[in-house]
Amino acid sequence: MIEKSKNTDRSTEVVPRPGGRSARIQAAVIQAVEELKQNQDPSELTVPAIADRAGVTPSTIYRRWGTLNELLAEVAARNMRPDAPPQDTGDWRNDLAVWLHEFVEEMSSEPGRVMLREVLGGERPDNAGQCSSFTRQQLDTILARVNNDEERPPATDDLLDQVIAPVMYRILFTNAPPERDYTQKLIDKALGVNST
Amino acid sequence: MIEKSKNTDRSTEVVPRPGGRSARIQAAVIQAVEELKQNQDPSELTVPAIADRAGVTPSTIYRRWGTLNELLAEVAARNMRPDAPPQDTGDWRNDLAVWLHEFVEEMSSEPGRVMLREVLGGERPDNAGQCSSFTRQQLDTILARVNNDEERPPATDDLLDQVIAPVMYRILFTNAPPERDYTQKLIDKALGVNST
DNA sequence: CCCTTAAGGCAAATATTTTGCGTTAAGGGG
DNA sequence: CCCCTTAACGCAAAATATTTGCCTTAAGGG
Numbered sequence: 069m070i071e072k073s074k075n076t077d078r079s080t081e082v083v084p085r086p087g088g089r090s091a092r093i094q095a096a097v098i099q100a101v102e103e104l105k106q107n108q109d110p111s112e113l114t115v116p117a118i119a120d121r122a123g124v125t126p127s128t129i130y131r132r133w134g135t136l137n138e139l140l141a142e143v144a145a146r147n148m149r150p151d152a153p154p155q156d157t158g159d160w161r162n163d164l165a166v167w168l169h170e171f172v173e174e175m176s177s178e179p180g181r182v183m184l185r186e187v188l189g190g191e192r193p194d195n196a197g198q199c200s201s202f203t204r205q206q207l208d209t210i211l212a213r214v215n216n217d218e219e220r221p222p223a224t225d226d227l228l229d230q231v232i233a234p235v236m237y238r239i240l241f242t243n244a245p246p247e248r249d250y251t252q253k254l255i256d257k258a259l260g261v262n263s264t
Numbered sequence: 265m266i267e268k269s270k271n272t273d274r275s276t277e278v279v280p281r282p283g284g285r286s287a288r289i290q291a292a293v294i295q296a297v298e299e300l301k302q303n304q305d306p307s308e309l310t311v312p313a314i315a316d317r318a319g320v321t322p323s324t325i326y327r328r329w330g331t332l333n334e335l336l337a338e339v340a341a342r343n344m345r346p347d348a349p350p351q352d353t354g355d356w357r358n359d360l361a362v363w364l365h366e367f368v369e370e371m372s373s374e375p376g377r378v379m380l381r382e383v384l385g386g387e388r389p390d391n392a393g394q395c396s397s398f399t400r401q402q403l404d405t406i407l408a409r410v411n412n413d414e415e416r417p418p419a420t421d422d423l424l425d426q427v428i429a430p431v432m433y434r435i436l437f438t439n440a441p442p443e444r445d446y447t448q449k450l451i452d453k454a455l456g457v458n459s460t
Numbered sequence: 461c462c463c464t465t466a467a468g469g470c471a472a473a474t475a476t477t478t479t480g481c482g483t484t485a486a487g488g489g490g
Numbered sequence: 491c492c493c494c495t496t497a498a499c500g501c502a503a504a505a506t507a508t509t510t511g512c513c514t515t516a517a518g519g520g
Contacts, residue, residue: 088517090467116507125469130508132467137385189333189385193439200437229430229450237429240436241396243389254425284486286498312476321500326477328498 096122097129101143113140141190144183145198153209160213160221165255167206169248172235176245184240203232222258230258292318293325297339309336337386340379341394349405356409356417361451363402365444368431372441380436399428418454426454 100122104113115136119126133139154167174180187195207224214221231254235246296318300309311332315322329335350363370376383391403420410417427450431442 089515090517093468114507126508127470127510128468135508185385185387188436189381191381196437197439200433228433230426233429233433234425236433236437237396237424240384241392241432243393285484286486289499310476322477323479323501324499331477 093122093124093128094132097124097132097139098143098146101139102147115139137186138190138192140186141188141192141195144186145195147183148187148199149202150206154206156213160210161259163210163213164207164227164259165252167210168231168235168251168255171203171206172239172246172251175236175239181239188240200228204228207232227258231255289318289320289324290328293320293328293335294339294342297335298343311335333382334386334388336382337384337388337391340382341391343379344383344395345398346402350402352409356406357455359406359409360403360423360455361448363406364427364431364447364451367399367402368435368442368447371432371435377435384436396424400424403428423454427451 097118100118101113104118104121113136115129116126118139119129122129129139133142154163157163157166175184187199190196204224207227211221211224211227231251234254235251238244238246293314296314297309300314300317309332311325312322314335315325318325325335329338350359353359353362371380383395386392400420403423407417407420407423427447430450431447434440434442
């Protein structure tokens with residue numbers, strides 16, 4: 069008997085389908101994770117518990133995300149998405165300072181550090197990449213407010229190197245979260261302010 | 265009957281004992297982890313497997329480290345300890361460049377990224393702190409070679425902020441590991457080299 | 461409307477983590 | 491030097507979590 073028409077030998081790669089049942093389940097799972105994270109006691113944040121609350125079987129979660137770490141990484145990355153563009157005070161330098169101080173405070177907080185740990189703990193680099201992408205977008209938004217005729221704004225990359233990176237390094241690798249003064253000095257230096 | 269002499273009501277806090285049986289077991293477990301990490305297929309890197317190889321019961325590991333993540337974080341932090349001081353070429357600027365390029369290459373490599381993930385994935389901040397402590401020591405060693413009569417070396421903190429941090433940020437949060445040119449420019453800028 | 465296929469549910473099989481309890485060895489005091 | 495106390499370990503049973511095989515479901519495409 070001839071094997072029934074194998075259509076798999078075509079280069080017709082199986083294209084992943086967008087939206088639909090999968091999407092609803094994914095949303096339910098993610099929401100379940102966020103809800104369970106409200107309850108203190110992180111030991112309740114387990115795959116079976118998440119599955120239960122999402123109305124899904126554990127195997128669904130394991131098959132889609134592989135491990136709890138990956139699921140948490142994805143959720144954390146999502147939650148890092150800013151819910152608003154940086155405040156517009158009319159002075160972009162001020163916007164930058166205001167936004168940055170808030171950014172640092174959020175990242176240094178316990179929930180912030182937990183999110184960072186989760187994002188960086190995942191194996192897929194996408195999630196971490198998304199975080200810096202969000203940050204970059206916020207910076208771009210602020211820099212777009214500069215009147216280019218009057219002054220030349222710093223490049224986004226320079227701000228990432230000279231301000232964001234040092235702040236993140238301290239949060240991730242030292243016990244001393246960045247003080248407000250320290251952060252401000254980084255800004256001033258990056259913007260070329262003379263404070264000798 | 266009088267409860268037999270309770271000597272626990274004294275302020276004689278029970279002091280954790282250094283070295284001894286515990287120390288040997290700890291060493292055996294850590295070595296087991298390192299050996300198992302040689303074998304590709306990280307799915308073999310499991311607590312029962314580690315316990316087996318270390319000649320220990322799993323419960324010992326769970327009680328001491330809590331989770332696999334914590335154990336891996338500790339081992340990774342240990343392995344980040346440099347095994348030699350930075351090469352001494354006679355020119356500290358060169359020493360810095362040589363050391364840094366090697367540092368970046370190690371951290372960007374797949375094993376390096378895995379170690380970073382493990383270190384940052386643990387809950388105890390000590391391990392990450394130790395990493396930056398190692399880095400700081402290496403930098404200090406290089407800077408100590410500067411002849412202070414002739415030139416003023418940069419501060420270690422400035423190097424951390426302006427060179428190490430940007431490099432680490434890119435490794436952790438972007439898909440593009442730092443190119444050699446990029447790293448060199450960071451050094452030049454931090455050392456005040458005019459390259460306009 | 462039917463066909464194909466990726467994804468989900470269910471439940472059994474595995475693997476892991478946790479826990480209670482008895483044992484061991486390191487230190488300290490008499 | 492011996493005993494006493496205690497933290498840490500081993501062992502094994504119990505509790506959880508993870509993996510897997512097989513069947514069912516629903517989204518898209520022809």
